[in-house]
Amino acid sequence: MKILISAESDTLDGKVSDRFARAPYFIVVESDNMEFESVQNPFTLDHGMGPKIAKLAIEKSVKAIISAVPGPNAQKILIDSGIELYNGAGRNIKEVLKEYIGRNA
Amino acid sequence: MLKTAIISGKGGTGKTLVSTNLANIISKKGIKTLLCDADAEEPDSGIFFGLKKICGENVLKKIPEVDLKKCSLCSLCVDSCNFSAIHISKSKSIILDSLCHGCGLCKMICPERAITERDKEIGVVNTYHVNQNLSFMEGRLNIGEPSAVPVIRQLKHSITDEYEYVLVDSPPGCSCSVVETLRECDYALVITEPTPFGMHDLKMALTVLKDMEIPYSVVLNRWDKESQPYEEEIIKAGGKIIMKIPYDRRIAGSYSHGKLISEEYEEYGNMFNTLFIKLKCEVEGI
Numbered sequence: 001m002k003i004l005i006s007a008e009s010d011t012l013d014g015k016v017s018d019r020f021a022r023a024p025y026f027i028v029v030e031s032d033n034m035e036f037e038s039v040q041n042p043f044t045l046d047h048g049m050g051p052k053i054a055k056l057a058i059e060k061s062v063k064a065i066i067s068a069v070p071g072p073n074a075q076k077i078l079i080d081s082g083i084e085l086y087n088g089a090g091r092n093i094k095e096v097l098k099e100y101i102g103r104n105a
Numbered sequence: 106m107l108k109t110a111i112i113s114g115k116g117g118t119g120k121t122l123v124s125t126n127l128a129n130i131i132s133k134k135g136i137k138t139l140l141c142d143a144d145a146e147e148p149d150s151g152i153f154f155g156l157k158k159i160c161g162e163n164v165l166k167k168i169p170e171v172d173l174k175k176c177s178l179c180s181l182c183v184d185s186c187n188f189s190a191i192h193i194s195k196s197k198s199i200i201l202d203s204l205c206h207g208c209g210l211c212k213m214i215c216p217e218r219a220i221t222e223r224d225k226e227i228g229v230v231n232t233y234h235v236n237q238n239l240s241f242m243e244g245r246l247n248i249g250e251p252s253a254v255p256v257i258r259q260l261k262h263s264i265t266d267e268y269e270y271v272l273v274d275s276p277p278g279c280s281c282s283v284v285e286t287l288r289e290c291d292y293a294l295v296i297t298e299p300t301p302f303g304m305h306d307l308k309m310a311l312t313v314l315k316d317m318e319i320p321y322s323v324v325l326n327r328w329d330k331e332s333q334p335y336e337e338e339i340i341k342a343g344g345k346i347i348m349k350i351p352y353d354r355r356i357a358g359s360y361s362h363g364k365l366i367s368e369e370y371e372e373y374g375n376m377f378n379t380l381f382i383k384l385k386c387e388v389e390g391i
Contacts, residue, residue: 048204051189073201077192080199 003029003100004057005093006067010038016088016096020070021049027093028060031101050074057083066096107388108264108271110290110319114306116277118296119326119350120144122360124274125153126367127384130377131270132239139268140235143260143286144276145228145244145253152363154241156233162263164244164256165224166207171198175219182211182220203251228256230263240268257285279309287313292388293321295344299328299335308342315343322347322387324380347387348380 006023008015012034017023022041029036046052050070054077057065068089070078078085088096111124121144128140142148169182169191176198182191190205192198202225212220228246235241244260246253253276264271275286287293293314297307307323314321323344325332329352339346350356356373359366366373 048189048201051192051201051204055183055189055192073204076199076201080192080194080197 001031001063002061003031003064003066003097004060004062005029005088005097006053006065007038007093010040012036012093012097014093016066016068016091016093018068018089020065020067021053021074023067026053026056028062029097031097048073051077054078054081054083057081064100066093066100106266106268106271107292108273108290109384109388110273110275110287110293111296112275112283112287112293112310112314113277113296114279114308114310115297115303118298118303119324120274120277120296121150121153122326122350122356122366123294123296123324123380124272125150126365126373126377127380128239128272129153129365129367130374130381131272132236134381135238137238137267137269139240139242139264139271141260141264141271141273142241142243143257143273143282145246145256145260145282146276148243148245150274151233151241151243153365154233154235154239156235156241159232159234159240161229161231162259163226164228164230164259166205166227166255167209167222168202168205168207168225169200169209169211169220170223171200172219172221173198175217177217177219179216181214181216185210185214203249206252207255228253230256230260232263253282254285257282261285261289279306279313283310284313284317287317287319290319292384293319294324294347294384295321296324296326297339298326299332304335304338304342307339307344311342311344320387322384324348324350326350327352347383348376350376 005027006017007025007027008017010025027038050073054074058081064084066086066088086100111120113120132138142150188204190201227250231243233241244256246256276282297303323346328349359369367377
């Protein structure tokens, strides 16, 4: 399944950002084979960032998001879309991924 | 009617001090004066006057509502919203009131005519009688509402032609609410203080004024002997200093008791009188 990670850098070696929508990078990883693509946050200064990133997650058909806790606006949309939220703020991405996937196995 | 905005850039430099005292001095000359408090997030100019409320008008924002039976899930509304305020899934529509600017684009763009609008109260515009020559109006934004712009807009639209002089006490900063305050004003007084922060935000405020082509002059508050370098910096930034208010403990004293320094102390009464005369010359281009 696809997981979106709010990340501090563009690889899985970095840390999960401590912000949901204003993270510098977003990584979409396929948990079956750990293949990933990363995008630089295109909107860091916009208003309504949370909902924009929620929309991005829906467009990428992710099933879960690993990040800091999103704000109430983004949460409303994500909960409605059935995307699971997993708090990994500030932690090592690989470690949190392993933990999350292990929990769901 | 002449409309002068009192703006600052940095907060806490003395916009309300200047607005309230200047309004007091102008009205005492027998000139029909209106003081407007456009700092809708925390309007407090009224504290300095004995007020009799005349009326209060609700400020409404248009919030979209989606009829999912008509919706074809084309997502044109979602894609066109600049503020990500509308989201639609098969089961429901999510309207994020706090992000919605009430622009009506989603309703306009919907090919299925599935979007209607409802009114949401976001604040109020209050009008008060102070005395024969002075009236007071304030915009008051409801707690939790993110944008004061619609409240300020309605406040300014509610100004009637009966006044000769209108002073608009602005919110701090240089954002949308300040731009809305400045719109259609003939002149601006920019209040600053002799600190690096004061200078930095003064320059930002001057950029806005130059952009909007509104003539202005600068009031330097909390002025003392050591302010000389700041005075030079203001002039260099293109600001003409029209008034210097000294760093005087008595001002803080009066202010904290909700009293007007132009009433309490003759010297300050004279100082605001001079400010009015200079302002009049500036505005009338003499």
